[in-house]
Amino acid sequence: MTSLIHARGLIKRFGDFTAVDGIDVDVQPGEAFGFLGPNGAGKSSTMRMIGCVSPPTDGVLRILDMDPRRDGPRIRARLGVCPQLDNLDPELSVLENLTTYARFFGIPRKVARERAAELLDFVQLGERAGSKVEPLSGGMKRRLTIARAMVNEPDIVLLDEPTTGLDPQARHLVWERLFRLKQQGVTLVLTTHYMDEAEQLCDRLVVMDGGKIVAEGSPRALIEAYSTREVVELRFPDDQGSYVGKLEGVGERLEVLPDRILLYVTDGDAALAEVHRRSLDPAGSLVRRSSLEDVFLHLTGRTLVD
Secondary structure: OOOEEEEEEEEEHHHHHHHHEEEEEOOOOOOEEEEEOOOOOOHHHHHHHHHHOOOOOOOEEEOOOOOOHHHHHHHHHEEEEEEOOOOOOOOOEEHHHHHHHHHOOOOHHHHHHHHHHHHHOOOOOHOOOOOEEEOOOOOHHHHHHHHHHOOOOOOEEEEEEEOOOOOOHHHHHHHHHHHHHHHOOOEEEEEEOOOHHHHHHEEEEEEEEEOOEEEEEOOOHHHHHHHOOOEEEEEEEOOHHHOOOOHHOOOOEEOOOOOOOOEEEEEEEHHHHHHHHHOOOOEEEEEEEEHHHHHHHHHHHOOOOO
């Protein structure tokens, strides 16, 4: 299977600063591929190179079997882009935002109107076709931006933080629409800070930190490789660190946070029973399955990066 996106030793420098430091990436047709990482990890710089708006400094990058340095306009004509911040035209109606955008791709007016109507129905905005953009909710604007990204029937859709700032109901509706696109064979490439979003949408993903890829695989494979099947969260009424010695040997790994202790274990119920057998009485306890967020924080740390 030919990769739609192929990168080897991809580098992006800004002066003396290396934002992307020699990464290898392959995205296959029809898959949803994610870039995860803290602020400054190199995700946005990578997406800008894939979107042919920022040239690579070094390395190999092929998009749709073309060279973005030479074939940028041809590649961009086959990409759909949903930026992190909605940049819809508030002076135009919902329908006009799509039909006007279609003209940039040379789509005939009649075809553009038909395609726009289909897309608005797809994102559940058909009844708002004649409305102005300004009074739309955040979720509606996001769905309209995704519809706009599809107006040229792209081979690849780039989504930068597709649900940032949305309430849970709007997020889940956007997830459903994106999942439907994937079912239709559309290739999705996204960045996100929501680990549950990555687990829901991504077939494969990479975790970036400091411009490098530190892990790659499916969400489930990453959890199996870098975490345990379950996590036990314990909250003690006083200093959490004072209980570390008493919990030694319970689970594969222990992490002390200011408000709780995390035990990474295979069997959470058995681990919790062992905690009580040691005459420890936490003020609160929780057994949960390990998540992609556990992997992310283990690989990139909990220190806030601005």
